[in-house]
Amino acid sequence: xxxxxxxxxxxxxxxxxxxxxxxxxxxxxxxxxxxxxxxxxxxxxxxxxxxxxxxxxxxxxxxxxxxxxxxxxxxxxxxxxxxxxxxxxxxxxxxxxxxxxxxxxxxxxxxxxxxxxxxxxxxxxxxxxxxxxxxxxxxxxxxxxxxxxxxxxxxxxxxxxxxxxxxxxxxxxxxxxxxxxxxxxxxxxxxxxxxxxxxxxxxxxxxxxxxxxxxxxxxxxxxxxxxxxxxxxxxxxxxxxxxxxxxxxxxxxxxxxxxxxxxxxxxxxxxxxxxxxxxxxxxxxxxxxxxxxxxxxxxxxxxxxxxxxxxxxxxxxxxxxxxxxxxxxxxxxxxxxxxxxxxxxxxxxxxxxxxxxxxxxxxxxxxxxxxxxxxxxxxxxxxxxxxxxxxxxxxxxxxxxxxxxxxxxxxxxxxxxxxxxxxxxxxxxxxxxxxxxxxx
Amino acid sequence: xxxxxxxxxxxxxxxxxxxxxxxxxxxxxxxxxxxxxxxxxxxxxxxxxxxxxxxxxxxxxxxxxxxxxxxxxxxxxxxxxxxxxxxxxxxxxxxxxxxxxxxxxxxxxxxxxxxxxxxxxxxxxxxxxxxxxxxxxxxxxxxxxxxxxxxxxxxxxxxxxxxxxxxxxxxxxxxxxxxxxxxxxxxxxxxxxxxxxxxxxxxxxxxxxxxxxxxxxxxxxxxxxxxxxxxxxxxxxxxxxxxxxxxxxxxxxxxxxxxxxxxxxxxxxxxxxxxxxxxxxxxxxxxxxxxxxxxxxxxxxxxxxxxxxxxxxxxxxxxxxxxxxxxxxxxxxxxxxxxxxxxxxxxxxxxxxxxxxxxxxxxxxxxxxxxxxxxxxxxxxxxxxxxxxxxxxxxxxxxxxxxxxxxxxxxxxxxxxxxxxxxxxxxxxxxxxxxxxxxx
Numbered sequence: 001x002x003x004x005x006x007x008x009x010x011x012x013x014x015x016x017x018x019x020x021x022x023x024x025x026x027x028x029x030x031x032x033x034x035x036x037x038x039x040x041x042x043x044x045x046x047x048x049x050x051x052x053x054x055x056x057x058x059x060x061x062x063x064x065x066x067x068x069x070x071x072x073x074x075x076x077x078x079x080x081x082x083x084x085x086x087x088x089x090x091x092x093x094x095x096x097x098x099x100x101x102x103x104x105x106x107x108x109x110x111x112x113x114x115x116x117x118x119x120x121x122x123x124x125x126x127x128x129x130x131x132x133x134x135x136x137x138x139x140x141x142x143x144x145x146x147x148x149x150x151x152x153x154x155x156x157x158x159x160x161x162x163x164x165x166x167x168x169x170x171x172x173x174x175x176x177x178x179x180x181x182x183x184x185x186x187x188x189x190x191x192x193x194x195x196x197x198x199x200x201x202x203x204x205x206x207x208x209x210x211x212x213x214x215x216x217x218x219x220x221x222x223x224x225x226x227x228x229x230x231x232x233x234x235x236x237x238x239x240x241x242x243x244x245x246x247x248x249x250x251x252x253x254x255x256x257x258x259x260x261x262x263x264x265x266x267x268x269x270x271x272x273x274x275x276x277x278x279x280x281x282x283x284x285x286x287x288x289x290x291x292x293x294x295x296x297x298x299x300x301x302x303x304x305x306x307x308x309x310x311x312x313x314x315x316x317x318x319x320x321x322x323x324x325x326x327x328x329x330x331x332x333x334x335x336x337x338x339x340x341x342x343x344x345x346x347x348x349x350x351x352x353x354x355x356x357x358x359x360x361x362x363x364x365x366x367x368x369x370x371x372x373x374x375x376x377x378x379x380x381x382x383x384x385x386x387x388x389x390x391x392x393x394x395x396x397x398x399x400x401x402x403x404x405x406x407x408x409x410x411x412x413x414x415x416x417x418x419x420x421x422x423x424x425x426x427x428x429x430x431x432x433x434x435x436x437x438x439x440x
Numbered sequence: 441x442x443x444x445x446x447x448x449x450x451x452x453x454x455x456x457x458x459x460x461x462x463x464x465x466x467x468x469x470x471x472x473x474x475x476x477x478x479x480x481x482x483x484x485x486x487x488x489x490x491x492x493x494x495x496x497x498x499x500x501x502x503x504x505x506x507x508x509x510x511x512x513x514x515x516x517x518x519x520x521x522x523x524x525x526x527x528x529x530x531x532x533x534x535x536x537x538x539x540x541x542x543x544x545x546x547x548x549x550x551x552x553x554x555x556x557x558x559x560x561x562x563x564x565x566x567x568x569x570x571x572x573x574x575x576x577x578x579x580x581x582x583x584x585x586x587x588x589x590x591x592x593x594x595x596x597x598x599x600x601x602x603x604x605x606x607x608x609x610x611x612x613x614x615x616x617x618x619x620x621x622x623x624x625x626x627x628x629x630x631x632x633x634x635x636x637x638x639x640x641x642x643x644x645x646x647x648x649x650x651x652x653x654x655x656x657x658x659x660x661x662x663x664x665x666x667x668x669x670x671x672x673x674x675x676x677x678x679x680x681x682x683x684x685x686x687x688x689x690x691x692x693x694x695x696x697x698x699x700x701x702x703x704x705x706x707x708x709x710x711x712x713x714x715x716x717x718x719x720x721x722x723x724x725x726x727x728x729x730x731x732x733x734x735x736x737x738x739x740x741x742x743x744x745x746x747x748x749x750x751x752x753x754x755x756x757x758x759x760x761x762x763x764x765x766x767x768x769x770x771x772x773x774x775x776x777x778x779x780x781x782x783x784x785x786x787x788x789x790x791x792x793x794x795x796x797x798x799x800x801x802x803x804x805x806x807x808x809x810x811x812x813x814x815x816x817x818x819x820x821x822x823x824x825x826x827x828x829x830x831x832x833x834x835x836x837x838x839x840x841x842x843x844x845x846x847x848x849x850x851x852x853x854x855x856x857x858x859x860x861x862x863x864x865x866x867x868x869x870x871x872x873x874x875x876x877x878x879x880x
Contacts, residue, residue: 002753003534003535003537003753004487004490004531004534004535005535006535007483007485007487007519010483010484011483012481012482012483012532013481014539015478015479015480015546018478018479018480018481019478019479022479033787033816034787034811034814034815034816034817035811035816035817035818036786036787036788036816036817036818037787038455038458038459038785038786038787039455039458039459039462039787040455040458041452041453041458041461042452043447043450043451043452043565044450044484044551044553044565045447045450045565047444047447048507050444060506060507060508061506061507062504062505062506062507063504063505063506063507064502064503064504064505064521065502065503065504065505066500066501066502067488067500067501067502067503067520067555068500068555069555079447080507081504091444092452094443094444095443095444095445095446096454099454101785101832101835101836103821105786106455111484113484115506115507115508115509125483125484125485135821140821140822142800153811261801264801265804265808313442313443345478345541346476346478346545347473347474347476347477347478347479348476360582361701361704364705368705371474371475371593374474375474376473376474376475376476377474377475377476378475378476378545381543381575381580382580392541395541396541434473
């Protein structure tokens, strides 16, 4: 076959980047578990009608077909790859409600797929790390204040730039729009959601065209969208606009609590930013977006919100709140700016050199002794000259080469230091045991 | 919406089973890294022509189509979901040969998809855990002896039944068939591969019909397939059949070495079983299948082999050897027989009870103090009566409930023992920190 080429939108990290990704995912997962979120994976496919329930993403779905499906068969034509983890989770909750304990806290770290047009240069396959809490009938508000703290804890321990989580509350927007008399609050939300992309003048036009707003109402909506603060003062700024509505009051009280809860634990983490709308129709309360400091122009790396009606049948309702870390998106940004490095390209800490092929069984025994105490160890591929075997280690960043002898010795090939060693007891310094991930 | 239903062939574990799966995958991954295998993930899709290069699996591919693709557009029509991790890996090696260090050792733990007919009751989405070693031009034989030892080490630490790895060598079969004069050794291999399914009489017929064998040749091939031994004695049994061929000699020498290497480290792990053929065309040396003791009738849970020609262009060749643990298949079997259990359904070790909603911030602080020392902690969802809060813990198997007070106390709700405790210093017994996975 000829040499294959990459497929646009389907990134593949080389092993050093994949090692970093695993390190990041391990940290995220461990943090999620510290907060009591239980692990879950859902299948990669959903019935197409499920995936198409929510408008904005419908055009990006990959549909599946069995290659050998009978002509005209439709069984698998109705399956598509999931484009996020929230819609599958809502489906899972409905399907298994009788077997779950509520409130149900789960995390889910999986690939998702979107059939983006290739020329847009966007990922078509990427890794997301989600947490959600759902409850039956009603969901306590305090979970909305918890989400940013979990994400901050998960990402805070990593050698990456600090994050800032922008929060808003749908009730603030909808109450305000209702208070000023805009006829179609959902259309207004969708218009304001485009503020960063198309600017205030065009949003004002959209508000008039699609949400039935007057010029004065559009101006008021834009005034609301301009408000932001890292403390509760944003609420005073909103009230100064003179709009009265009970839903607005409720939303402001909730948003104040999200900001103040965050400020008690992590000052500067959260900013109330009243232009944040999130395009998805299903949010009903707090919404989140997240900027990586220094990478603000690349958009959100973590977003979510409260949804009251996503998981519901005629008789049952499971309101929830969740947030999703865009792992591929975040790492793609950082890799693209050489902002993350790793100390070696393989897990291996020790390479056992092989004097002659007859010595290989003894070298294998040495490797087993080291591995049995948790030291990642390889045995050299061939009994080449020692210089070539050392090169094998150097090229991969393996720090130690073990030389069988009477006695055995082990050499730190970075410093050149070589000492006598016994495979049953020798231990490398803790920092050499595994590859170390560092920031730029 | 109405209550959704499961999709045949796409299993979804509940959180306790998913927790077990993660435990198993962590153990496998950690072992792979101890042997110096570097992590890799490839995209879920491959060009369809790549996936169809190998015959047997071609009918099981899921093809992708973008929902909004222009009518008649073919860009994504040529992508399919990968059905294993070997073909994508071979493609990755060819694509990135200039950036990799050879020999290249990688592991890869990912979902794969096969468009099986739903009525067969087989998985259409499942998790595989693969290791492979590839080299440029030539690959030392000793890696073929290493594969079973890595798998045994990975699975040996788990509370599952012991495994037995059945090994054979394509050179033994092909050399033997050539030695007795069977015209089409590949067709003969495919026929013998069906021995367990269709029995010796039908295999003999197939050998005559598809491989051009005479009755005597078919009988000889079946005599070879009947040989098995846990030590090198199988080679004498083969030689006693009186067939002479240099490839047969080479294969026997290799197979003896695989068996003897395993017997030095793990007696009983490996059995030379000369009926093992593996349907896939690309194997050229050692082949592996694996039985879980007590579950032999359910087939192989781990298989692979040496392939010399899978990754090659006209000018470059990257021979390799690999083995693949069928994680979903293995766990599906064990879950189906209630052979694996877990001590609780959530990661949470401590539930902090909430006396009144006004106390929630203080309860959150207690939880943070515990988490900061690695204790998975939740705060109760509402300030309900303590009896109801304790029920919340009981239903999930959370072992400890923390009661704020002067002083705080913590209760082991299994024993009823309650002691004074300080969130800054209290530590649960190590065995309670995380859910514990046990065998039946």
